Amino acid sequence: MYKAIIYKEWIKLRWFLLIMLGITLAVHLKIFIMLRSAVVANGAYQLWYMAAVRQSVFYGDIMWLGPFMGLVAALAQFVPETGKRRLRILFHLPLPHNRSLACMLAVGGLCVVLLCGLSTLCLALTMGTYFPSQLVTSAVVTASPWFLAAVPAYFGTVLALVETAWWRKGAFGLVAFGLVLLMMDGTLNIFEQSLGRYALVFALFLPTVLLPAHRFKRGIV
Amino acid sequence: MLKVSRIAILLLMTLVFAIYAPEQARRLLVERHVSPFIQYSSPLKTFFISAWDPVDQRRRITDLAGNEYSQTTYEKALPMFFFRDLATWGCLPESIDGVEVTLKKVARNRQFVRLSPKDLNSPVVPLYPLYESASGFTRLKNPADMFRITESLEFIDTESNKVVTDKSERFTRALQDQGFTFPARRIFGNPTPMKPFDEGYFITDAKGALFHLKLVKGTPLVKNTGLAPASGIRYIGVEEDSRREFYGLMVEGDGRASLLSCDTYTPIDLPIKGYDPDSMSLTINCDLLKRTFVMKDKKTIRVWVTDRDYHLVAKHVHALEGKKGGKILKRLFPLRVIRAKAETHFALLDFSWSPQGWMASLFSLAVLLGWRLKKREVMRHPEDLVLVLLTGACGLLAVVLAGSCEMSKS
Structure with missing residues (x-):
C-alpha cells in the first residue's frame, strides 16, 4: 500500500519537480555568471573584500527558492486531493489514514529536502570556485534559514488546503507566511546563534496536518 | 495524536502572534526619543x-x-x-x-572612539587583508591575497583561491619565533584601506598572550606585547589615527576597558566604573584639552572627564526616563517572543514573560471561560486554559482560530 501511495505522489510531483529543478539550476547559473563577470571585470580581491570585510551577500537570488519549493510541492500534492473532496478516498484505504497522510507528507517533504539540498550544494560549489572555505561556510550558514523556511511554506500550504473552514485556511496561510518572513533576512550569518531554535519550532509542524485531515474526514467546519 | 496536532497548531499560532503583535503595538506606541x-x-x-x-x-x-x-x-x-x-x-x-x-x-587633536554591545556581538568572516604598512605611498594598496589564522597563518591568493605556501610559512615562523603558540584565539584589526596608515593586527595565541603583526616592506614584523590578561582579551578596536596616542580601545574578558598605548603597548586605565560591554555603549572623545568618557545604558548616562594625562577632572550621572511604551507592552503581552535586540546583530528567538501582564492574562482567561460557559463545554481542552493564562491575548486568539478536534460543529 505504501508503494502505491509513493507512486501516486511521484506521478503528481514529477513534472513540478523537474520545473523546480530547472528553476534552481537557472538561478544558480545566474549567480555563477554574475560572480564570474565580477571577477573578470574587477579582479577577485574586490569580491573577496566585499564578501569578507563588507559582508556583502551575492546570492540573495536564492532567498525565496526554499519557500517556493515548499509551496509548489504542497500545491502539486494536495490541490488534486482536496478538489472535489478526493482526499476522502484516502481515508477509505485499508491503512490508518494518519499513516497514509504521513506517507504523502514524507514524499513531499523528501522532495523539498532534496531540492533544498541540491541548491545548497550548488551554492557551495559556486562559492567554492572563487572563495576559500571560510566564505563557503558563511554562505551556507547564511542561506540555511532561507531553506528552513521551506518547512512552514510546505506544511502551511498543506494545512490551508486540507482545512475545511475558509477562515481557518486564511489563518493557517497567514501564520505560515509570518514564519516564512521571519527567515527571509539577507544579512550574513544572522541566524548563526538561533537557527537550531527556529528548526525546533518548525518541527512543531510535523503533526499539525492530522487535525485538519480529521476535520476533513468528518466534515467538521 | 489529534490532541498533539492541535497543541502543535496552537503553539505555532501563539508564537507568530507573540512575535508580530508586540512588534506592531510597539510601533503604535512609539514616542519621540532623542538621547541627551x-x-x-x-x-x-x-x-x-x-x-x-x-x-x-x-x-x-x-x-x-x-x-x-x-x-x-x-x-x-x-x-x-x-x-x-x-x-x-x-x-x-x-x-x-x-x-x-x-x-x-x-x-x-580630535579623536572619537565608540564601542557598542552590537560591535561585540556581530558575525565575523575570519579572512583578513594585510596591507603593506611601509610602502612609501600615502594610500594603502590592496594586497593580492587575504589571510586566515587558526592552526597556522595562511595567505590565500585571491585570483587562484590557493594557499601561498612560502609566504604563509614565513609569517607562521615569524610568529612562532616570537613565542606565539598556535592555534590563535582571536584576531583584531581594522581591515579597511580607507585610513592614513596601517597598524596591522593584534592576535591572541593559545595561551592568551597578545601579539602585534604587521607587514613592513614585504616582511612580517611580529612583536610580543607582553600582555596576557587572565580573563583574556575580548575586543580591540584598532583605529589608525594620526595622533598615534593609542592603537585602540581594548576590552578584557572581565569587562575591564583600557586604551592600548602606541609602541609601548601599556594599557591606559580608564576612569570609568561598572562598565558592562554587553549592555552598555562606551564613547571616548579626545580633544586638545581633555578626554571625555561617556558610558550609556538604558537607565543612565555616565560621563567622566579627565585631563590629557587621564586624571579625573569632573564626572556626572544623568538618569534616563523609561519609555512609557515599553511598560504598556509588558502589561499588554504576558509573553513576547523577541527576535532582535539593540545589543546584538544576531537574530534571536527568546521568550520573555512579563509578570506585569497578569491582568491581560486573567482578562483573556475570563473571556475564554465565558465563551466556553456559554457553549457549556468549560472543561473541553483544558490545555487551552493553561496556554491563555501563560500567553494572554495571543494564546486566546490561537485557541479561537485553531478550532476543536471534537465533533462540535461550531
Whole structure:
C-alpha cells in the first residue's frame, strides 16, 4: 500500500519537480555568471573584500527558492486531493489514514529536502570556485534559514488546503507566511546563534496536518 | 495524536502572534526619543545637557544648574567641539587653561572612539587583508591575497583561491619565533584601506598572550606585547589615527576597558566604573584639552572627564526616563517572543514573560471561560486554559482560530 501511495505522489510531483529543478539550476547559473563577470571585470580581491570585510551577500537570488519549493510541492500534492473532496478516498484505504497522510507528507517533504539540498550544494560549489572555505561556510550558514523556511511554506500550504473552514485556511496561510518572513533576512550569518531554535519550532509542524485531515474526514467546519 | 496536532497548531499560532503583535503595538506606541547629549565645557567648567523636552516638544540646552542656553552660547561654551563654527564666527579663543588654541591644533587633536554591545556581538568572516604598512605611498594598496589564522597563518591568493605556501610559512615562523603558540584565539584589526596608515593586527595565541603583526616592506614584523590578561582579551578596536596616542580601545574578558598605548603597548586605565560591554555603549572623545568618557545604558548616562594625562577632572550621572511604551507592552503581552535586540546583530528567538501582564492574562482567561460557559463545554481542552493564562491575548486568539478536534460543529 505504501508503494502505491509513493507512486501516486511521484506521478503528481514529477513534472513540478523537474520545473523546480530547472528553476534552481537557472538561478544558480545566474549567480555563477554574475560572480564570474565580477571577477573578470574587477579582479577577485574586490569580491573577496566585499564578501569578507563588507559582508556583502551575492546570492540573495536564492532567498525565496526554499519557500517556493515548499509551496509548489504542497500545491502539486494536495490541490488534486482536496478538489472535489478526493482526499476522502484516502481515508477509505485499508491503512490508518494518519499513516497514509504521513506517507504523502514524507514524499513531499523528501522532495523539498532534496531540492533544498541540491541548491545548497550548488551554492557551495559556486562559492567554492572563487572563495576559500571560510566564505563557503558563511554562505551556507547564511542561506540555511532561507531553506528552513521551506518547512512552514510546505506544511502551511498543506494545512490551508486540507482545512475545511475558509477562515481557518486564511489563518493557517497567514501564520505560515509570518514564519516564512521571519527567515527571509539577507544579512550574513544572522541566524548563526538561533537557527537550531527556529528548526525546533518548525518541527512543531510535523503533526499539525492530522487535525485538519480529521476535520476533513468528518466534515467538521 | 489529534490532541498533539492541535497543541502543535496552537503553539505555532501563539508564537507568530507573540512575535508580530508586540512588534506592531510597539510601533503604535512609539514616542519621540532623542538621547541627551552631554558635554563638558572646558572654559566654564560645567556640564551641558542638550535634551529633548517632551512638554515643549523641542530640544533644550541647559547646564547642571538648570540655566537654559541658546545654540550660539552653547557652541561658544564648547570650543573644542564646535570649533569650526567658532572659527567661522571669528571667536575661537586664543588659549584655554594656558593651552594655545588654533583651528589646526584643535582639528588635529580630535579623536572619537565608540564601542557598542552590537560591535561585540556581530558575525565575523575570519579572512583578513594585510596591507603593506611601509610602502612609501600615502594610500594603502590592496594586497593580492587575504589571510586566515587558526592552526597556522595562511595567505590565500585571491585570483587562484590557493594557499601561498612560502609566504604563509614565513609569517607562521615569524610568529612562532616570537613565542606565539598556535592555534590563535582571536584576531583584531581594522581591515579597511580607507585610513592614513596601517597598524596591522593584534592576535591572541593559545595561551592568551597578545601579539602585534604587521607587514613592513614585504616582511612580517611580529612583536610580543607582553600582555596576557587572565580573563583574556575580548575586543580591540584598532583605529589608525594620526595622533598615534593609542592603537585602540581594548576590552578584557572581565569587562575591564583600557586604551592600548602606541609602541609601548601599556594599557591606559580608564576612569570609568561598572562598565558592562554587553549592555552598555562606551564613547571616548579626545580633544586638545581633555578626554571625555561617556558610558550609556538604558537607565543612565555616565560621563567622566579627565585631563590629557587621564586624571579625573569632573564626572556626572544623568538618569534616563523609561519609555512609557515599553511598560504598556509588558502589561499588554504576558509573553513576547523577541527576535532582535539593540545589543546584538544576531537574530534571536527568546521568550520573555512579563509578570506585569497578569491582568491581560486573567482578562483573556475570563473571556475564554465565558465563551466556553456559554457553549457549556468549560472543561473541553483544558490545555487551552493553561496556554491563555501563560500567553494572554495571543494564546486566546490561537485557541479561537485553531478550532476543536471534537465533533462540535461550531
